[in-house]
Amino acid sequence: MSPTPPGAYRPAADHWGTFTKLSKRLPEGSVAVVDRTVARLHPGLIPALEARNPRAILQLVGGERAKNFETLQKVLAGGLTLPRSGTLVAVGGGTIGDVATVAAHLLKRGVRLVQVPTTLLAAVDSSLGGKGAVDMSVRGAVVKNPVGVFHYADETWICPELYTSLSEVQLREGAIEAWKMAVCLDGDLFRRYSRKPPPLQRLVKDARRLKENVCAQDPYEQTGLRRVLNFGHTFGHVLEGLSRFKLSHGDAVGLGMLCALDVGRLLGVTPQDVAIQVEEALNRGLGILGRDRIAALCKRAALKDVTTLLAADKKAGKAGELRMVLLSAIGAFDIKDVTENDWRTLWPAWTRGILP
Structure with missing residues (x-):
């Protein structure tokens, strides 16, 4: 061989x-x-x-x-x-x-x-x-x-x-990525996490199992399945960049998930009750940074800088539309094209730190 x-x-x-x-x-x-x-x-x-x-x-x-x-x-x-x-x-x-x-x-x-x-x-x-x-x-x-x-x-x-x-922040940002996989890929697991957060070694084993299952089916991001791993990353990367990387990657993904829930609601993909349940679980079980942090970063950002960061995103489509992973249910997802007009609709609420 x-x-x-x-x-x-x-x-x-x-x-x-x-x-x-x-x-x-x-x-x-x-x-x-x-x-x-x-x-x-x-x-x-x-x-x-x-x-x-x-x-x-x-x-x-x-x-x-x-x-x-x-x-x-x-x-x-x-x-x-x-x-x-x-x-x-x-x-x-x-x-x-x-x-x-x-x-x-x-x-x-x-x-x-x-x-x-x-x-x-x-x-x-x-x-x-x-x-x-x-x-x-x-x-x-x-x-x-x-x-x-x-x-x-x-x-x-x-x-x-x-x-x-590891610091408390470092432990939290790792846990955020693990919970991200659970909420997209295994609804039962996410609900168990919501009731009682798992110990560290269990968290690592669960997350690696979920990610390996995805990578085995789509090792080079060609079938589209692996895109699920980008949940929360589109605007998470933007917020990370706007902070000049003072915001940790994991915390940025946590905030990016809130943005993705907002986009999902706007486009009719994410049911209102699902978005509320997930945001509450992330706040209660993980202690993710709040919407006030999104507001602090967005308020001082020029929209042209945000557009530049999004246009350079490797997940963008040929016409510049964003290919975003959105929740359709806990444990289920859909991938939708999001236009600049769509996310700009949410921008005023994000700059104020409130639910759109």
């Missing part, structure tokens, strides 16, 4: 355990890309990697500002000596994983990739599904993820001890 070509879909291969134990799986002579803050908070991490005689250990500052061509070039330079059969291991949150995924795809036209998510957000979402991307500046505004690749990880290490150093 021929080996799987670089970038091809691979089923998730999750390994749970301590980092010290799982690091023994790493082939000698690999290259590691590590979030510097994670290395500081978990002193045993670097020695465990050094024990595998790596070619290089690149410590980077994580966060959205790391997702640029300059950081990508640093990783590529550090991995130049890797052979085609070599391994790049990414130890960090979503931004480190994103840059490393692009680098793994480009180095020698594709090397092995091991993901080690160190945030709950990366564990439930970005480390699974093969997507990596970097940001670009367009007319002075930062556009998220317009340049990227599909490069599925050979394996993923889930190390719960790495999540013990």
